Each structure stands twice: as C-alpha cells, then as structure tokens.
Amino acid sequence: MDEVLPVSAHLTGAVVHGAGRGRGLGFPTANVAADPGSPVPPPAIYSGWVVRHSTGTVHRGTISIGSNPTFCDTPEVHVEVYCHDTTDEFYGERVGLWFVARIRDTVKFTSADDLVRAARQDVLRSEALLSSERGRRVLTGALTAHDTTVPV
Ligand SMILES: Cc1cc2nc3c(=O)[nH]c(=O)nc-3n(C[C@H](O)[C@H](O)[C@H](O)COP(=O)(O)O)c2cc1C
Incomplete structure (x- = not known):
C-alpha cells in the first residue's frame, strides 16, 4: 500500500465537462480546468476540500490528477474531484481545491x-484524512482564505 503523504497545495479553476464516464462508474467527478499559473500537483490520487466560490460551500473530496490511463492513451492530464457529500453538478462554477494528502x-x-x-478504498482513506487534525487545519485555512462561514 502506498504511503500517505501530506501535501500543501491549493489549486483554483473552473468546472468543465469531462468524458462523462464517471457517473457510469459510480464516481461522478467534477473536471477542473486549472487557472493559468495555478500550480497542479503531480499525477496521483489525493484527499482534499472543495470550495465552491459562488456559495462558499465546502465539500469533502477525493481528487484524481492524471491521464486516466485505464481508459485513455493520451498524455493529457485531467484534474477531477469526486465529492463525497453531494450529487450536485457545478459546471461553469469556480472552485478551489485544498489538498490534504497524497x-x-x-x-x-486492467478493468x-x-x-x-x-x-x-481511496474515498475511505480520504474521509479519514479529511477528519484528521491535519485535514481540519487545511479546512480552517480554506475557510479563512475564502472568508466563508458556511458550515460543512
Ligand atoms: C477516487 C478516484 C480514483 C481514481 N483512480 C484512477 C486510477 O488509478 N487510474 C485511472 O486510470 N483513473 C483513475 N481515476 C480517474 C477515472 O478514470 C475518471 O474519473 C473516469 O474515467 C471519469 O472521467 P470523466 O469525468 O472524464 O468522465 C480515479 C478517479 C477517482 C474519482
């Protein structure tokens, strides 16, 4: 099993349409087009908080950064987040991803x-990481930066 590593990163971008495969898999994801200059962490699976800028609402997330090699042969890197606590689609909205751990x-x-x-399994690990002391600390930073008091 991979070692879970703390990650300090924050990415902003807009939610765009993906291939539309995630819903069929049972893991619908919001695809995020990172803002120019917003650093994208290296390909991997991460836990993190999702802040919707329009409402200040915060969601618990598991983030995939990579080329989706199970399905795609192209090197294009996708940033996608599966929100654990909502089935809302937020196409066109601006979001912040606050990374907690890799x-x-x-x-x-192969399938x-x-x-x-x-x-x-990733979502279970992500839940534990978001609830950890470090996860709560990152959340506090996100809430402060977005000046939001919307409870999670
Ligand atoms: C928790 C999680 C873990 C993932 N892990 C992998 C992975 O290890 N390999 C991979 O090819 N894609 C992985 N993905 C990305 C999926 O391939 C991608 O979400 C799916 O193909 C849907 O893409 P779409 O939103 O563009 O339709 C992961 C996605 C999630 C949400």
Whole structure:
C-alpha cells in the first residue's frame, strides 16, 4: 500500500465537462480546468476540500490528477474531484481545491471494476484524512482564505 503523504497545495479553476464516464462508474467527478499559473500537483490520487466560490460551500473530496490511463492513451492530464457529500453538478462554477494528502499513485487498471474497487478504498482513506487534525487545519485555512462561514 502506498504511503500517505501530506501535501500543501491549493489549486483554483473552473468546472468543465469531462468524458462523462464517471457517473457510469459510480464516481461522478467534477473536471477542473486549472487557472493559468495555478500550480497542479503531480499525477496521483489525493484527499482534499472543495470550495465552491459562488456559495462558499465546502465539500469533502477525493481528487484524481492524471491521464486516466485505464481508459485513455493520451498524455493529457485531467484534474477531477469526486465529492463525497453531494450529487450536485457545478459546471461553469469556480472552485478551489485544498489538498490534504497524497493517497496513492495513479494506476492503469486492467478493468473498470478494479478501478472502482480502488476508488472506494481511496474515498475511505480520504474521509479519514479529511477528519484528521491535519485535514481540519487545511479546512480552517480554506475557510479563512475564502472568508466563508458556511458550515460543512
Ligand atoms: C477516487 C478516484 C480514483 C481514481 N483512480 C484512477 C486510477 O488509478 N487510474 C485511472 O486510470 N483513473 C483513475 N481515476 C480517474 C477515472 O478514470 C475518471 O474519473 C473516469 O474515467 C471519469 O472521467 P470523466 O469525468 O472524464 O468522465 C480515479 C478517479 C477517482 C474519482
């Protein structure tokens, strides 16, 4: 099992349409086009908080950064977040991703079922990380930066 590493990063961008595969997998994701100059962490799976700028609402997330090698042969890197606590779609909205920890490397799975099994484990680990002392600290930073008092 990969070692979970704390990550200090914050990315902003707009939610755009992806390939539309995630919903069928049971893991619908918001695809984020990072703002120019907003640093994108290296490809991997991460836990992090999602702040919707229009409302200040904060969601618990598991973030995939990578080329989705299980499905794609192109090197294009996608930033996607699966929100644990909402089924809202927020196309066109601006969001901030506040990274808490790196969970594992991206894997080229031999089947979609294997990916879904791994993603379920990722979400469990992400939940624990978001609830950890470090997760709460990152959340406090996000709330302060966005000057929001909306409870999670
Ligand atoms: C928790 C999580 C873990 C993921 N892990 C991998 C992975 O290891 N390998 C991979 O190819 N894609 C991974 N993905 C990305 C999926 O391939 C991607 O979300 C899916 O293809 C849907 O893409 P779409 O939103 O563009 O339709 C992961 C996604 C999530 C939410």
